[in-house]
Amino acid sequence: KQAAVTALAQAQNEANAAIAANDNLSPEEKAKAKKEVDDATSAAIDAINKATNSEGITAGQTEGLGKIELAKAKAEAVGNLEKAKADAKAAIEQNGHLSSEQKDKAKGEVDAATTEAIEAVGNATDKEGVTAAETSATPKVDLAKAKAEAIEALAARVESANSEIDNAQGLDNSQKEALKNKVKEEAKKAEDSINSATDVSTIPGLKDAGLSEVNLRKAKETAKANLDKKLADKTNAINNSSLTDEEKVEAINQAKEAKKAAEEAIEKISDENEITGAYDTGANNIAAVSETSAKKAEAERAIDEAKRVKDSAIDNSNLTEGEKAEAKAATDAAAKDAKAKIAAATTNADVDSKKQAGESAINAVSTDSGSKQAAVTALAQAQNEANAAIAANDNLSPEEKAKAKKEVDDATSAAIDAINKATNSEGITAGQTEGLGKIELAKAKAEAVGNLEKAKADAKAAIEQNGHLSSEQKDKAKGEVDAATTEAIEAVGNATDKEGVTAAKQAGVSKVSVILPAYKIRVSDTNNIDQTTKDKLKEELLRLNPGATIIFGDNRVTVNNLEIPYTELIAKGNYEVNVDTPNYDKPRFELGVILPDNNKVGKDKLNFNKSISNIDVDSNKEGTTSSNKDEYQNKKLPKTGAIEQNTIFYGATVLGLGLMIASLRRRIEEEKE
Known part of the structure; x- marks a missing residue:
């Protein structure tokens, strides 16, 4: 052991x-x-x-x-x-x-x-x-x-590929970053395949395949990025060409389709050496997209044909040689003017319009006398002046300018057509007079719309700068200004003469120029407006319309030249306040504020905008106070009907004194109805 x-x-x-x-x-x-x-x-x-x-x-x-x-x-x-x-x-x-x-x-x-x-x-x-x-x-x-x-x-190949991309010419930084991301994505696919392998003997093949895919992806994405650059250059050239807007859209779409086809061909390639050929084909197809306007060329040919026909008619007319020379000079000028306008046109419709106007101007050259030409010239001058005034009106939107110019152009074309059809001097004069009147009416309407748009902008700016209004009140008031302006612009558009335009414009400007309180001040005698009441009216009107000019008369007040009857601002009533406690013994008055649902635009012909002061009636309890307590307590208001400053016209004061008892709410509802 x-x-x-x-x-x-x-x-x-x-x-x-x-x-x-x-x-x-x-x-x-x-x-x-x-x-x-x-x-x-x-x-x-x-x-x-x-x-x-x-x-x-x-x-x-x-x-x-x-x-x-x-x-x-x-x-x-x-x-x-x-x-x-x-x-x-x-x-x-x-x-x-x-x-x-x-x-x-x-x-x-x-x-x-x-x-x-x-x-x-x-x-x-x-x-x-x-x-x-x-x-x-x-x-x-x-x-x-x-x-x-x-x-x-x-990873080493991705790094070298990134360096090659950084040194590539013709690519911007965003394209380079996108290209790098594509190479990175391809490398990630190869990496995932390698990580999924279970046999060490398969790794070399997976690595080589991954490197090939990375190289192929880099070549493909580089080619596509260069196609992007070609498309961007072509798009810029198209946008700067004389093509109409519609032709530009069509041309750009053609260039995009050429790029798309090239990209699809590139994506199908499995041999890196074939990518260059596919790229060249795409680049050539993009470059082949035309930047010449077929629409304008067709319109110019129509002008040439109209001039040829008119010149032939002049040659075969009974005009003197001198008159024939003058007539042909007129057709030359009309043709040149039409071609210049066609060249400057930006849409197909504009080209058609300028072509038609040019044809009308050429056709308007008289083979009988110079009276028709004189009438057409007068119309053209009025047309140009009206369109220039419209174009210079910064208060009009592009859409409003386009609409106004179309009215001027339509009136001109209609008048020229009427003149061309006239068989005597009376018909020529009538056509010219009617055309000039319609041109002036269109011009006046455009000016009125511009004034209304400016009044709207000024009114909304004044509302925005009014420090006494909440955001909701401002938005409500601005909405009413928009509605009043829209209504006035519609009225201007429906006017049939300049007087109607002026009336619609003035009514519209009045609607958006002055903001009034919705509820009326209570006074004991509506026939005897004392200075205290006037002061209160002025204070409230200035609060709602900072910087306004206010003038009191016998039975009305004028605010920024808008006359407002006192009956729109005052009503009979009185109130008492207990000396010791802030309780209303006889709440027989209506507060000088307005609830949101009573804020309306338009009343009879005055169409006053109303001011909003938010009041939470249900939360206003008897005897409560607020942060304004020190400012408003221990005040006694006499039974004169005058409204003491800072107690009636401001909702915060109402909350501070706890005025809204049940009988007061009932009284307000009665007065509202």
Whole structure:
């Protein structure tokens, strides 16, 4: 037994010494391995001590030595695995093109493979099992290393591709960034394929395929980016050409279709060498899109034909040679003017309009006398002056200018047509007179609309600068100004003469120029307006209309030249206030404020805008106070009907004094109805 124990102790010491000398093991792994050796030794010694014959002693010794050797072999295998793991992770760390995330992923795979192998080693029951478990980890670690190396190669290509993109000519920064992102996306696809591989032998092929796809994607995206540049240049050239708006849209669409077709062809290419040809085809097709206006060319041909016909008619007329020369000079001028206007036209409709006007002007050249031409010239002059005035009116929107100019042009064309059809001087004069009148009417309407738009802008600016109004009140008031302006513009449009235009304009300007309180001031005698009441009226009107000119008369007040009857501002009523407490004994008056649902535009012919002061009636309790308490308490209002400053016209004061008791609410509702 002693010999057996000695042999076990010697094996134990040798195993523990080998474990201690293994620098690849962590302190924990060494401790675990030594414990396995010590446990195996102790178990064997215990078995030997219990043995009753030499066979039992031998069996205990043999089993103990086997377990000691197994623990020693496991420790050695774990050390080898730890070293392989450290070597693999060090190699991964040295890959300079891998990102931190990519390195961490590869290291994680190495850790997982090592942990799995160490667990298999620990579960082995003999040295052969230990060797097999240790060997099983090698392909997995090698796979992780190979993946990292392949991904590193992809990352290096992406880096060099980015450098090439940065140095590319003709691409702006946004295009370069987009191109880099596409290359990065392609590399990510290849990286995902590599990461999904389970066989180390497939990694080189996946890497090469990924590099090819990255190169192909870079070439494709570079070609498409250059096509973008070609399209942008062509679009700019089209927009700066003499094409009409519709032709520009059509031409740009043609260029876009050419680019799209080229891009689709490029995307189908699998050989990088074929991309240049597809790009050249697309670039040539984009460049081939015409920047010459077919619409204008057709219109000019129509003008030439109209002039040819008119000149022939002049030659065959009974005019004198001098009159024929004058008539042909007129057709020349009309044709040149028409062509100039056609060239300047921006839409197909404008081209048609200018062509028709030119044809009308040419056709209007008389072969009988100069009276028709004189009439047409007068109309053309009036037309030009009216259109110039409309164009110079900064208060009109582009749409309003276009509408007004169309009315002028239509009136001119109709008058010229009437003149051309006239058979005598009376008909010519009538056509000219009617045309000039309609041109002047269109011009007056445009001017009136401009005045209304300016009045609207001024009124809304005044509302916005009014510090006494809330945002909701301002928005409500502005909405009413918009509605009043729209109504007035419609009335202007419906006017049939300049007097009607003037009346509609003045009524509209009045509607948007003055803001009045919705509720009336209560006075004891509506026939005797004292100075206190006038002061209160002036104060409230100035609050709503800062800087307004206010003049009081016998039975009306004038605000910015708008006359307002007192009956629109005052009503009979009185009130009392208890001296000691802020309770209303006889709330028989109506506050000088307005609830939002009573804010309306238009009353009879005055169409006053109303001011809004927000009041929360339900929350206004008897005897309550607010932050304004110190300013308003202990005030006594006499029974004169005059409204004391800062108590009636401001909703905040009403809240501060707690005036809105139930009877007051009922009275307000009665007065509203």
